[in-house]
Amino acid sequence: MLDKNKVDYSLYLVTDSTMLPPGTTLESQVEVALQNGVTLVQLREKETDTKVFIEQALKVQKLCHKFQVPLIINDRVDVALAIDADGVHVGQDDMPIKMVRQLLGPDKIIGWSVGHEHEVEQLAAMGPGGVDYVGLGMVYPTLTKKNPKKAPMGPRGVSKLLDKLQSTKAEWCRTVAIGGLHPDNIPRVLYQVASSDGKRTLDGISVVSDIMASPDAGNAAQTLRALIDDARFQYAEGLSPFTKEYSFEFARKCVQQTTEVSPLVQHITNKVHQNFGANITLALGSSPIMSEVEPEFEELSQVPHATLLLNTGTVAPFSTLLHAMRVYNAARRPIVFDPVGYSATSTRLELNNQLLAYGQFACIKGNVGEILSLADLNKGKMRGVDAGSVGSDISLCVEATKIVAYRYRTVAVCTGQQDVIVDGTCGGTFRLSEGSAGGASALPAVIVEAGEIPVMGKITASGCSLGSTIACLVGSISDKQHLFHAVVTAVCLYKSAGKIASERCHGSGSFQVELIDALDQLFTENHPENWVANVSRI
Numbered sequence: 001m002l003d004k005n006k007v008d009y010s011l012y013l014v015t016d017s018t019m020l021p022p023g024t025t026l027e028s029q030v031e032v033a034l035q036n037g038v039t040l041v042q043l044r045e046k047e048t049d050t051k052v053f054i055e056q057a058l059k060v061q062k063l064c065h066k067f068q069v070p071l072i073i074n075d076r077v078d079v080a081l082a083i084d085a086d087g088v089h090v091g092q093d094d095m096p097i098k099m100v101r102q103l104l105g106p107d108k109i110i111g112w113s114v115g116h117e118h119e120v121e122q123l124a125a126m127g128p129g130g131v132d133y134v135g136l137g138m139v140y141p142t143l144t145k146k147n148p149k150k151a152p153m154g155p156r157g158v159s160k161l162l163d164k165l166q167s168t169k170a171e172w173c174r175t176v177a178i179g180g181l182h183p184d185n186i187p188r189v190l191y192q193v194a195s196s197d198g199k200r201t202l203d204g205i206s207v208v209s210d211i212m213a214s215p216d217a218g219n220a221a222q223t224l225r226a227l228i229d230d231a232r233f234q235y236a237e238g239l240s241p242f243t244k245e246y247s248f249e250f251a252r253k254c255v256q257q258t259t260e261v262s263p264l265v266q267h268i269t270n271k272v273h274q275n276f277g278a279n280i281t282l283a284l285g286s287s288p289i290m291s292e293v294e295p296e297f298e299e300l301s302q303v304p305h306a307t308l309l310l311n312t313g314t315v316a317p318f319s320t321l322l323h324a325m326r327v328y329n330a331a332r333r334p335i336v337f338d339p340v341g342y343s344a345t346s347t348r349l350e351l352n353n354q355l356l357a358y359g360q361f362a363c364i365k366g367n368v369g370e371i372l373s374l375a376d377l378n379k380g381k382m383r384g385v386d387a388g389s390v391g392s393d394i395s396l397c398v399e400a401t402k403i404v405a406y407r408y409r410t411v412a413v414c415t416g417q418q419d420v421i422v423d424g425t426c427g428g429t430f431r432l433s434e435g436s437a438g439g440a441s442a443l444p445a446v447i448v449e450a451g452e453i454p455v456m457g458k459i460t461a462s463g464c465s466l467g468s469t470i471a472c473l474v475g476s477i478s479d480k481q482h483l484f485h486a487v488v489t490a491v492c493l494y495k496s497a498g499k500i501a502s503e504r505c506h507g508s509g510s511f512q513v514e515l516i517d518a519l520d521q522l523f524t525e526n527h528p529e530n531w532v533a534n535v536s537r538i
């Protein structure tokens with residue numbers, strides 16, 4: 001007899017006979033998928049007559065029994081009863097859950113399609129006797145589901161639904177993500193999706209076309225199995241679990257390595273920053289390229305130590321930014337993200353949220369306003385209050401930066417008089433069904449400060465050029481070192497140079513020149529123990 005509490009949701013195949021490649025059948029695809037790691041099967045055939053559907057169901061049921069994998073029937077409760085399937089999956093427009101439970105009894109599995117928070121509230125109200133698991137989606141656009149009534153929600157949307165499951169105390173309910181999931185985005189979804197309290201992560205991934213439409217469904221299943229079991233998403237060097245403290249020794253090695261490898265830093269950034277960013281990059285012994293020519297992105301990302309700086313103050317089309325992200329993520333090279341004006345306009349908000357849904361960033365850097373918005377903390381707290389004075393409420397900045405770091409699994413930097421840096425990468429690891437490293441508040445964090453530098457806010461691209469500095473140092477580390485410390489080194493170097501330049505300059509014009517000179521000098525001398533900015537752990 002099936003034990004409902006022992007179901008393995010990790011790789012959940014949902015069938016669809018309308019996309020079978022030539023020479024394959026529904027049964028052959030399901031069998032080879034079961035042989036290669038699928039742990040749960042749902043028969044979902046929307047255009048099949050009942051007689052054929054039952055014949056298919058009996059054949060698939062025999063296969064599932066052979067592999068001791070439960071069989072779920074989509075929508076058709078009558079067929080599930082007729083063949084004594086292990087459960088049913090119903091959508092929002094199908095038979096109500098209470099009625100399905102009445103027909104199936106307490107021991108069968110009932111799954112529900114969920115895309116909104118109010119649906120989570122409903123399932124929580126039904127209690128453990130109602131829904132056993134939910135399909136959260138769709139995560140990304142998909143052609144498989146005809147006339148979808150929901151918009152793609154991205155990993156952020158799935159995490160919000162996990163939060164809702166937590167806040168409504170529906171701890172019995174298991175979760176799978178579904179919709180447009182494929183090897184190129186599954187590691188990122190598994191890595192990023194978690195409840196903000198860190199107590200809940202996904203129980204599995206559900207796919208239709210990645211397996212059903214594959215001419216080699218066995219290989220497709222095997223690939224997915226390996227990604228899920230790997231439990232690591234190595235999208236950049238230096239993703240080791242947090243161990244030692246930041247040190248001058250680390251900083252010195254990081255600077256020296258940047259000099260040695262001279263990383264290529266591709267800037268896709270706003271026109272104002274381009275020239276200054278290129279000069280900063282050169283002063284840091286690295287080689288800038290300001291390319292927005294999509295066909296060459298692939299080649300650039302293959303250059304050793306290539307790094308991408310994505311600054312959305314740019315006018316480059318969304319598709320160009322998306323392509324650059326995909327290429328650098330695929331090349332496992334770091335991307336530094338500067339979501340300029342994150343929520344200043346709805347256009348920018350949408351653009352930046354789309355990029356956050358489609359890419360994994362090694363570092364996200366923003367000013368107080370941008371970080372508070374990214375953490376959804378700008379409501380109320382920011383209205384009528386300028387970023388600067390909020391900056392003086394350092395605890396709010398720390399809280400927001402931790403939320404951003406945790407939510408996007410990145411090293412988050414919040415710039416202000418005191419720069420806050422938080423390591424949300426969790427060592428590049430994820431764990432199904434086990435929660436994730438204790439939530440945002442537990443993350444390692446430092447503050448870098450060098451006192452007031454008022455002139456810093458009076459030049460263009462001072463923030464953007466911190467992005468260039470971070471990209472240079474992050475681009476040169478090897479996987480023996482630590483991404484977080486490389487970012488701390490960059491922020492410390494930049495702030496120290498800013499402080500020196502502000503004392504040497506005669507106004508904002510000469511400040512820019514003095515800043516490049518100071519960066520060049522500190523970088524060349526490479527004595528982090530003398531840098532004026534100091535790093536304190538929080």
Ligand SMILES: Cc1nc(C(=O)O)sc1CCOP(=O)(O)O
Pocket residue numbers: 014113114135136137138139141142143144145150178179180181206207208209210
């Ligand atoms: C069956 C289904 N339900 C969805 C939901 O969002 O509830 S999306 C979907 C289709 C997923 O197919 P593919 O893996 O080929 O993208």
Ligand SMILES: C=C1C=NC(C(F)(F)F)=NC1=N
Pocket residue numbers: 012014042044074089091111112113114134135136137176177178206
């Ligand atoms: C519409 C659906 C949404 N989610 C799921 C699953 F992932 F299996 F939970 N199956 C469906 N048929």
Ligand SMILES: [Mg+2]
Pocket residue numbers: 075090091092094
């Ligand atoms: Mg349905």
